[in-house]
Amino acid sequence: MLTCKEITELVTEYAEGNLSLMDRLRFQMHIGMCRNCRRYVRQVKATAAALGLLPPPETSPDLEQELLRRFESWKKARS
Amino acid sequence: MRSATPTGGDAGLEDSELVRRVRAGDRSAFAALVRRHGGALLRFARLFVRESSAAEEVVQDTWMAVLEGLDGFEGRASFKTWLYRILANRARTRAVREGRSVPFSALAETEGEEHAVDPERFDARGMWRDPPVGWTDETPERLALEAETRQVMEAAVQALPPAQRAVLVLRDEDGLETEEICNLLGLTVTNQRVLLHRARTRVRQAIEEHVRGER
Numbered sequence: 001m002l003t004c005k006e007i008t009e010l011v012t013e014y015a016e017g018n019l020s021l022m023d024r025l026r027f028q029m030h031i032g033m034c035r036n037c038r039r040y041v042r043q044v045k046a047t048a049a050a051l052g053l054l055p056p057p058e059t060s061p062d063l064e065q066e067l068l069r070r071f072e073s074w075k076k077a078r079s
Numbered sequence: 080m081r082s083a084t085p086t087g088g089d090a091g092l093e094d095s096e097l098v099r100r101v102r103a104g105d106r107s108a109f110a111a112l113v114r115r116h117g118g119a120l121l122r123f124a125r126l127f128v129r130e131s132s133a134a135e136e137v138v139q140d141t142w143m144a145v146l147e148g149l150d151g152f153e154g155r156a157s158f159k160t161w162l163y164r165i166l167a168n169r170a171r172t173r174a175v176r177e178g179r180s181v182p183f184s185a186l187a188e189t190e191g192e193e194h195a196v197d198p199e200r201f202d203a204r205g206m207w208r209d210p211p212v213g214w215t216d217e218t219p220e221r222l223a224l225e226a227e228t229r230q231v232m233e234a235a236v237q238a239l240p241p242a243q244r245a246v247l248v249l250r251d252e253d254g255l256e257t258e259e260i261c262n263l264l265g266l267t268v269t270n271q272r273v274l275l276h277r278a279r280t281r282v283r284q285a286i287e288e289h290v291r292g293e294r
Contacts, residue, residue, distance in 0.1 A: 003205025
């Protein structure tokens with residue numbers, strides 16, 4: 001039987017699908033019975049998913065203009 | 080921003096189609112690619128060079144290299160993968176030139192042992208003594224939408240050691256696959272996994288501390 005402490009160290013391997021079948025079953029058996037670990041696992045997964053919803057930084061309009069200007073030069077040099 | 084070039088029709092096109100159009104000299108297709116990947120590319124550049132203007136320069140160099148190399152791009156890897164590889168190479172070259180190049184693999188080594196949760200929170204049998212605090216809403220959407228929690232997450236990511244931050248940004252914020260992350264950052268799979276675990280659990284911890292502080 002895994003301990004709660006072990007669950008907190010295996011949570012990423014579990015969420016990323018890296019655990020062997022046996023370890024996965026042991027992990028699931030523990031969280032099936034332990035409300036606190038269920039909560040912990042849910043929180044780590046939600047954190048990872050929430051990070052994916054953060055917007056990337058915005059590039060400055062100046063950079064975009066500069067890139068388009070350079071695109072024109074590149075195009076001219078090609079033709 | 081408003082651009083002189085309308086991109087309306089291009090925004091929904093696949094990268095491969097946009098690349099084909101850029102090759103043919105289509106400015107609006109190039110603008111669409113820049114808009115689609117620009118923000119994530121800048122975020123990626125900041126993993127190598129933290130100063131904002133320097134990161135923008137790396138991004139600019141990368142796009143120029145994309146144009147120069149476009150004819151040689153065969154589409155075996157996705158455009159995004161190719162783009163990121165170019166940026167990683169450019170950023171590394173720049174770092175070496177400026178004499179401040181520490182590979183992520185070396186940084187990973189120095190980031191030391193740490194626990195996902197303070198060991199004091201478990202009893203002698205390894206069971207919770209001080210269990211995780213419940214959050215009002217544990218859905219990702221709520222966490223990302225709620226301004227305060229978002230700030231807590233963003234600050235926690237910024238405070239991560241560099242190798243942890245790099246792995247977390249690429250895996251969780253950008254959604255890259257493990258193998259690609261290892262290639263881009265020069266990490267072993269084992270290193271990548273450990274770093275991701277530490278990073279995620281640190282960010283979760285920051286949210287928990289924020290929630291506790293509110294009570």
